[in-house]
Amino acid sequence: MSITPPITNALTIDVEDYFQVSAFAPYIQRSNWDSRECRVERNVDQILKLLAEHNVQATFFTLGWIAQRYPKLVRAIVDGGHELASHGYGHERVSDLSERQFFDDIHSAKSLLEDIGGVEVQGYRAPSFSIGSQNLWALDTLQRAGYRYSSSIYPIQHDHYGMPDAPRFAYEARDGLMEVPPTTMRMFNRNLPSSGGGYFRLLPYALSRWMLRQVNSKDASPAVFYFHPWEIDKNQPRVEGVGLKTRFRHYVNIGRMEQRLGCLLRDFRWGRMDHIFLPQSVQKASLV
Structure with missing residues (x-):
């Protein structure tokens, strides 16, 4: 009697620093980013060590802004056997950009990451999952910029993002462009977030x-599970003046995150987005 092997899930990391989080945008000016203590190198290095200990490969959706300043970080990701993917250049929500601005952002990020990493960049994830029913033109723009998949439409109801009626699993959103949503579980006639983060x-x-x-x-x-390097960093500088909800969402249980990730890596089989989703055909779905 044959035994079905466990499913390989996709482990993804959105490479950004604590001061680049969208919820902090009202409190931290973009022009001040360079003056902030940047901790992303230390945190990504710790993540790479954790993945190596468990023999896990993952996908790193990396900001062009980070790659430009820390090219050794990008090369360490590639040298570790992980997939290098794009998180855009400057962590701007797609919903705040025109089509031209969005194309410039994703094109420049892709080119920069490929130049530094020496590998093709096939995947993209929008900051704050900011592709939804109001800006599905972004899928055409991603296709035009040469991406093969996106992981940007979160099929949940949320106060900052989400498209609850979108398909829950990987589908071909445009010819040659797949959308691979973060994971949800269907319960009580709604999609419940089950893919990481806060x-x-x-x-x-x-x-x-x-x-x-x-x-x-x-x-x-x-x-499809996701987290951020700052989520394992309990010593990150605290951002002053933020609202109670934002403060709770950002800092809750940060001190326990690394231990929980270790449990997660032991309890499931993990791999890269491109290895799991790109080789296989997916059911066609239409988003217009």
Whole structure:
């Protein structure tokens, strides 16, 4: 009797620093980024060590702004056998950009990452999952810029992003361009976020593990999990003056995050987005 091997899930990291988080934009001017203490190198190095300990390869959606200032970080990602992907250049929400501005952002980021990393960049993730029903033209722009997949449409209801009616699993959004959404679990006639970020830090680990296992077993689909380097950095400088909700979302359980990631790497099989999703055909879905 043959035993079905466990599903390989996609582990993804959005490479940005704490002061570049969209929720902090009202409190930290973009022009002041260079004067802030940058901790992304230390945090990514720690993540790379953790992945190596568990023999896991992942996808790093990396800002062009970071790559330009820390090229050794980019080369360390590639040398570790991980996928180098794009998070845009300057962490600007797609919903705040014109089509021309968006093309310039994703084209410059792709070119910069490829020049530094020496590999083709095929994937893109929008800052704050900022592609949705109001700006689906962005999918055409990604296709035109030469990307093969996006992971930018989160099929949930959220106060800052989300497209609840979007497909839950990988689909061909445009000819030659796949959309690979962050993972949700269907329950109570709605999509519940089950793919990392602040939800993973907030919820008990056992609940997050159960939700991912439900997706693997009941939906028979790979999960897409994401987190940020600043989420393992309990000593990051605190941003003053932020609202209670923002402060809670950003800092909750940061001190426990690295330990939880270790558990996650042990409890599931993980791999790169391109290795999991690009070789296979996916069901066609239409977003217009």
